[in-house]
Amino acid sequence: MKAKKIVITGGPGTGKSSIIFELEKRGYTCLHEISRQVTLEAQKEGIDQLFLEQPLLFSEKLLEGRDAQYREAEASEQDLIFIDRGVHDVVAYMDYFNTKYDEPFISTCKQRKYEQVFMLPPWEEIYKSDNERYESFEEAEKISQFLSNTYINYGYKPLVVPTGTVKERADFILKHIER
Template sequence: MNRFVIISGCSGGGKSTLLSELDRRGHGVVEEPGRRIVAEELAGTGDALPWVDTAAFARRAIAMSLRDREEAAKRRGWIFFDRGLIDAAAALEYATRTPVVVNYAAERFFRRIFITPPWREIYVNDADRRHTFQDAVAEYERLLTAFATLDYTVDVLPKIGVAERADIVLEHLRLT
């Protein structure tokens, strides 16, 4: 059984808050590559920022996600990924209009993907999230397509409190 669980969805849907709750409960968590890359790029040249060069950003996210998987393999128990490899591949596919997602079919994660839907009431922009809510909705739809392409089961998490969302994720894992 694969211990790597993806928490995905559009920007501003509550993923990171859910991951913080899972971490608080003692589970392994891998931070979102995108936020780490933005921080590095803002401290450096800024050439691979998503609003400067989406393809370069996505390529960096893919490389970071592959390293994250390698490091996560050294840990025990369920490991929850805040986005990661498939999200990055979907972003590169969108940026280049070239099929990319299928290239990572062999890099399997747990068969169920937990995804946060667009949630206007909690969506906010910040210095690192500059796109609109409509952009986030389009991203969500691309992700649904990417996960379907790789034959994952997608569980859309309800728009409820973070503790209840974490309970749902953990209950699904207990049932496997």
């Protein structure tokens, strides 16, 4: 039996990583967000903000990394695997930034099927920007809409996770996994 691949997505600063860490603490297999890792690797190569300086290359590296996570989840023996952002997030961000992309992005989104998508809504009370997250809260709200639309356009019905404590949000996700 293949692992059920569950994406947790949402705009920047919505609490995805905190929920992933909570689920991991509870013994679930989780795959972490990779965009900070891509940014830090580019900085080691002298590119301060790959996302801003070479957006298509950044997106290609993200797609490659998220596709690798998908394949890792596919090969897993676990029942459930939670993934902090899916391949569709890459296309949503590119659409938001009006970045042109070619067929491999679209075909990867069509080929990679997740069993369920949970969407974390923008939440101003917990939003913080930092060295890798430089969007304003208003931009984060727009990005969230692009993410939601992208998943819907690829046939998903993202379930919105209500605001609350990390524990409450993790409980909500676990309670609403389609069996």
